[in-house]
Amino acid sequence: MRKNYAVIGDPIQHSMSPVMHNDLFQFYGLDAEMKKIHIKKEQFESGINKLREMNISGFNVTVPHKQAIIPFLDELDPLSKAIGAVNTVVCEDGKWIGYNTDGEGYLKGLLKQFPDVKQTRTLIIGSGGAARGIYFTLAHYGVQQIDICNRTLSKAEALKEACPYPVNTTIMETTQAEKKLGEYGLVIQTTSIGMSPNIDASPIQMSNLMDGTFVSDIIYNPSETKILMDAKAKGAIIQNGIDMFIYQGALAFEKWQRIFPDTERMRQNVLAQLGGLSC
Template sequence: MKKLFAVLGDPIGHSMSPLMHNDLFTHYNIDAAYLPFQVKPNDLETAVKGLTSIGVGGFNVTVPHKSAIIPFLDGVDELAKSIGAVNTVVNQDGMLIGYNTDGPGFIKGLEGSVPSLSDQRILIIGAGGAARAIYFTLAKDAPIAVDIANRTVETALQLVEDCPFPIPSKAISLDEANKSLGNYDLIIQTTMIGMYPKVSEQPVDLLNLKKQVLVCDIIYNPLYTQFLQEAKSRGASVQNGIDMFVYQGALAFEKWTGIFPDIQRMKENVLKQLGGANYVNW
């Protein structure tokens, strides 16, 4: 019998996960299907019970359910619990166990671009859910420091205070970030600033950016935001959000099937859906 996997969100029509995972099931000869379900917040508990009753193999969770789903699960791993958000659920013999692969997916995407996180001074721009997942996961790897820059400094400070791992960190304003960009080896833009259709916007200027730095933006529509384009023009290496998206999906697929999938295949499928050309490290 075909195994069911799913993604729950509201809205959900834009999700590229079904194309990505269904292609992988076909590629690895796995008799399974991955379907999108639009679930309103008030219907989340009912949807989880329904998926459990029909023996779902696992499912992803996206906005706005990543935190709200936790009370309806049988267990949550330590990282996801500390982040306070779940994006991947595995059905283990009838028990629904929640994980967060967003942060680990981002870290996997850095492999080959950052020799060792322990040698890095890192700036995260933004203090929302994605920033939280990336920050807590980075903190486990004990870099030299991870600072958080946000429009509302109090929100960044709360994020620093919430981190369960001992790491030198400070909360700073975006103006302070502009002045101190030269202090960082890795800069990670986690806000939606610069996403289509407001493609001309960016969260900070890059006048003080040093050349030997990696600048990441978790946005992938457009593929290369104004923020990344300017960083590239100033001599930085850049990485867009496709790596994080693909690796978080790959880690979910591995939890469901035991197979770590073909990353390049996944990237190419995502780019086709976005209307992009061949994937390149631009």
């Protein structure tokens, strides 16, 4: 019997998850299909009730529902409970179990290019949902020094206080972080600043960046944001958000199918959809 999967969000038309997962279902000979389901924020409860009626085997959750889904779940894994957000739900034996593969997906993609992260002084730009998942995951992994810069200090302080894992963190405004950029070996950009169509915007100036710093931006459209272009001009090693997107999807696929998929196949599929090349 065919298994049904979905990705829910508002909006949802931009999601590439069905293209990625449906290709994997076919590649591994699985009788399964993923569809986009638009659930409006103001109609979330009724939308979830309809989802329950679909005999769903699992689904991805995208903005703005990653926190709203939690009360509708039967179980949460420890990391998603700590983060307070869910992006992957496994439905089995009548239970809905929530996971967060965003932070772990980011970490897997990061380690592929930057394996020495534990001992590297790290700066996270932003304090939203993506920053929360990445910050908690890196702290859980054992990164010892993770500083956070944000325009609103109170949000960054709240993020620091919420982290249940041991980590040294200094909170600072963007202007202060700009002056101290030379102290960091890893800079992670987690905001939406620089995303298409606002491609000329950058959350921070790169003038004090040291040659050889690893600069990562979770945005993948455009493939090189302004912050990445500026960092590359200063001699940095850069990474866009494609790896995070691929690995969070691969981890979700593994939870649903108990198969860790071919991530290179996923990469080529995503790049084909984007019509461009990864950095």
